[in-house]
Amino acid sequence: MSVRVFVPADAAALAVGADQVCDILSAEASQSGLPIEIVRTGSRGMFELETLVEVETPAGRVGYGPIYPDEARDLAHSGLFEAKSHPKCVGPVETLPFLRRQMRLTFARCGVIDPQSLDAYRNAGGLAGLEKALSLTPEQIVEEITRSGLRGRGGAGFPAGIKWDTVRRAQADRKYVVCNADEGDSGTFADRMLLEGDPFLLIEGMVIAGLAVGAAKGFIYIRSEYPHAIRAFSRAVATARNAGLLGPTAGGGLPAFDIELRVGAGAYVCGEETAMLESLEGKRGQVRAKPPLPAHAGLFGRPTLINNVLTLAAAPLILANGAEAYAAHGHGRSRGTMPIQLAGDIRNGGLFEAPFGLDLNTLVYDIGGGTLSGRPVRAVQVGGPLGAYFPPSLFDTHFDYEAFAARDGLIGHGGIVVFNDTVDLAAQARFAMEFCAIESCGKCTPCRLGSVRGIETIDRIIAGERSSLAVLEDLCETMRLGSLCALGGLTPYPVMSAVTHFPQDFEPRGEALAPPK
Amino acid sequence: MSASLPQIPWNADHAAALVARCVALEGPLLPALHVIQATFGCVPDEAVPIIAQVLNLSRADVHGVLTFYHDFRRVPAGRRILKFCAAEACQARGSADAIAQVERALGLKVGETRSDGAVTLEAVYCLGLCASGPAALLDGDPFARLKGARLDHLLTQVLP
Ligand SMILES: Cc1cc2nc3c(=O)[nH]c(=O)nc-3n(C[C@H](O)[C@H](O)[C@H](O)COP(=O)(O)O)c2cc1C
Numbered sequence: 001m002s003v004r005v006f007v008p009a010d011a012a013a014l015a016v017g018a019d020q021v022c023d024i025l026s027a028e029a030s031q032s033g034l035p036i037e038i039v040r041t042g043s044r045g046m047f048e049l050e051t052l053v054e055v056e057t058p059a060g061r062v063g064y065g066p067i068y069p070d071e072a073r074d075l076a077h078s079g080l081f082e083a084k085s086h087p088k089c090v091g092p093v094e095t096l097p098f099l100r101r102q103m104r105l106t107f108a109r110c111g112v113i114d115p116q117s118l119d120a121y122r123n124a125g126g127l128a129g130l131e132k133a134l135s136l137t138p139e140q141i142v143e144e145i146t147r148s149g150l151r152g153r154g155g156a157g158f159p160a161g162i163k164w165d166t167v168r169r170a171q172a173d174r175k176y177v178v179c180n181a182d183e184g185d186s187g188t189f190a191d192r193m194l195l196e197g198d199p200f201l202l203i204e205g206m207v208i209a210g211l212a213v214g215a216a217k218g219f220i221y222i223r224s225e226y227p228h229a230i231r232a233f234s235r236a237v238a239t240a241r242n243a244g245l246l247g248p249t250a251g252g253g254l255p256a257f258d259i260e261l262r263v264g265a266g267a268y269v270c271g272e273e274t275a276m277l278e279s280l281e282g283k284r285g286q287v288r289a290k291p292p293l294p295a296h297a298g299l300f301g302r303p304t305l306i307n308n309v310l311t312l313a314a315a316p317l318i319l320a321n322g323a324e325a326y327a328a329h330g331h332g333r334s335r336g337t338m339p340i341q342l343a344g345d346i347r348n349g350g351l352f353e354a355p356f357g358l359d360l361n362t363l364v365y366d367i368g369g370g371t372l373s374g375r376p377v378r379a380v381q382v383g384g385p386l387g388a389y390f391p392p393s394l395f396d397t398h399f400d401y402e403a404f405a406a407r408d409g410l411i412g413h414g415g416i417v418v419f420n421d422t423v424d425l426a427a428q429a430r431f432a433m434e435f436c437a438i439e440s441c442g443k444c445t446p447c448r449l450g451s452v453r454g455i456e457t458i459d460r461i462i463a464g465e466r467s468s469l470a471v472l473e474d475l476c477e478t479m480r481l482g483s484l485c486a487l488g489g490l491t492p493y494p495v496m497s498a499v500t501h502f503p504q505d506f507e508p509r510g511e512a513l514a515p516p517k
Numbered sequence: 518m519s520a521s522l523p524q525i526p527w528n529a530d531h532a533a534a535l536v537a538r539c540v541a542l543e544g545p546l547l548p549a550l551h552v553i554q555a556t557f558g559c560v561p562d563e564a565v566p567i568i569a570q571v572l573n574l575s576r577a578d579v580h581g582v583l584t585f586y587h588d589f590r591r592v593p594a595g596r597r598i599l600k601f602c603a604a605e606a607c608q609a610r611g612s613a614d615a616i617a618q619v620e621r622a623l624g625l626k627v628g629e630t631r632s633d634g635a636v637t638l639e640a641v642y643c644l645g646l647c648a649s650g651p652a653a654l655l656d657g658d659p660f661a662r663l664k665g666a667r668l669d670h671l672l673t674q675v676l677p
């Protein structure tokens with residue numbers, strides 16, 4: 001019997017040489033006449049350990065990491081294939097505290113199976129949700145989603161069941177499902193990991209959504225910054241089509257449903273749902289005024305269900321295990337699990353899926369292990385470029401939509417970016433304004449011009465003009481109230497949280513501030 | 518193992534044929550712009566009337582979309598394209614120093630192409646490698662932990 005070796009093909013592993021590691025391991029094995037089978041998996045989500053090489057043993061999979069290409073030969077020669085001890089051995093992977101402490105529902109298979117094998121997906125419990133859905137009426141499917149308490153994972157946390165039901169009830173000649181895979185928030189990578197590490201789960205979720213709302217066509221909009229995810233997902237779609245899971249005449253009692261993949265073009269604002277619809281229609285990615293809601297008149301004027309990758313990927317599980325099982329986890333009105341993404345200067349960076357409700361202290365210090373640099377933590381930014389900066393004194397905040405909102409923050413897509421004590425919060429506030437200026441769709445003045453004014457104002461504050469602090473505050477208020485979408489409307493969060501919690505960084509220093517790169 | 522396609526000289530007939538293959542799509546303009554850029558390295562001015570005609574749009578529409586999106590370029594880039602992440606999580610891991618080092622080593626600033634056409638350096642905002650930064654894409658291939666020897670090694674790949 002050949003030894004099974006697992007090497008991730010996730011972009012985070014490829015970015016540190018996983019392909020070369022693979023090549024070297026298979027060359028060494030064949031030279032020593034040892035039959036091995038290398039399975040390319042997604043990532044377990046422990047990025048400090050990438051490339052994490054695993055070898056199968058009767059007692060489970062044993063891991064070695066991080067393995068760089070120049071270490072792979074030595075690893076092969078020091079008994080990797082017999083799972084021998086080695087300085088880089090981390091032991092049985094599933095027993096690592098970072099994994100043991102999680103509740104992996106959405107990411108149960110990610111990093112474990114070959115993500116391009118539909119058989120592996122089925123053997124690991126895949127398609128059970130779709131099977132269940134096929135035994136239900138559209139109304140009953142939506143009811144399950146509603147009772148699960150699932151809220152949109154793209155940022156706003158809107159109840160998924162309400163949206164699904166609105167689209168289901170809408171009358172039209174055709175409807176669409178749109179999967180938002182634009183994942184533009186810095187500090188987030190859960191969508192990317194899923195697209196690469198368990199694409200059939202998302203496909204299954206989209207098929208279920210199509211059944212529930214009565215749509216025969218789904219689009220997925222993946223950002224161009226994810227070339228590897230684009231390749232991985234389109235391969236999986238082709239496989240699903242060949243297997244009769246997707247297509248104009250899908251097999252096995254399935255109604256027709258097909259998925260078309262579209263690639264973004266580097267505009268952050270196209271993650272906003274109506275800008276995404278414009279972009280899919282072939283227009284400038286400008287935000288539409290609401291109403292009409294996309295659920296009533298979305299893509300090409302048709303009722304459109306638009307959800308984040310993680311929202312759609314939660315559906316199969318909810319159907320398979322029942323709404324109550326999902327709703328049993330969580331905190332307050334935030335039900336189920338959230339794939340939290342630990343990023344920036346953090347020792348145990350990566351993806352940590354857990355029920356809502358952990359506090360930031362637990363996440364940053366206990367699970368995250370504090371900073372990678374060893375320097376003290378000074379701030380975290382939660383929820384991407386529109387999220388607030390929190391100082392450690394607010395780390396008792398629980399990871400929950402309402403708890404963050406109560407402290408003028410947001411959890412967004414679940415990214416936590418850790419900064420050490422060298423961070424300059426005035427520079428970060430300036431960057432937030434700069435990012436807004438670069439990415440503004442240009443439709444409203446407070447966002448388009450306010451952000452540019454914001455940069456100038458912060459520069460003046462730092463140069464010593466104290467009175468400009470009040471100007472900045474006014475400007476933020478105008479942007480908050482006068483912007484059509486959350487890009488202009490929430491950029492004040494990072495800016496004002498920096499001012500409020502780190503006032504010393506806005507003291508005069510009499511020198512121009514270089515923009516952070 | 519570069520992700521970018523081999524690029525060929527501008528050819529109007531070939532361009533029209535590529536765009537024609539998009540006609541059947543719902544909302545074909547972005548896919549059409551992408552395929553033109555992937556094939557010819559940019560979307561030159563000559564492409565605009567062709568795309569407009571084949572897709573039955575006005576030139577102004579095509580121009581408006583072409584100029585809205587950061588990805589589309591109207592003149593060719595350098596032979597290599599290095600997109601360095603300039604977003605927050607990579608900032609927290611020292612990307613500002615890394616970018617400064619790249620600029621010095623390549624002799625250009627972010628947003629510029631070297632005069633010998635060897636490389637274009639651009640900023641991107643997040644590559645989904647936020648726990649492994651500083652991160653970059655070189656011709657579509659991901660690179661992470663770009664500090665010290667790893668950054669030096671990447672630079673030797675960019676400019677041998
Ligand atoms: C500027 C801006 C960027 C956004 N980017 C994303 C994104 O990258 N991914 C996403 O799922 N939602 C994003 N959203 C939220 C979407 O507008 C929308 O709420 C979401 O796709 C709905 O899906 P959900 O209910 O499943 O979260 C963004 C919103 C704004 C205002």
Ligand code: SF4
Nearest residue numbers: 441443444447485488
């Ligand atoms: S707030 Fe900014 S991005 Fe949003 S619609 Fe207005 S101009 Fe466009």
Ligand code: FES
Nearest residue numbers: 602607644646647
């Ligand atoms: S912030 Fe650089 S990869 Fe996400």
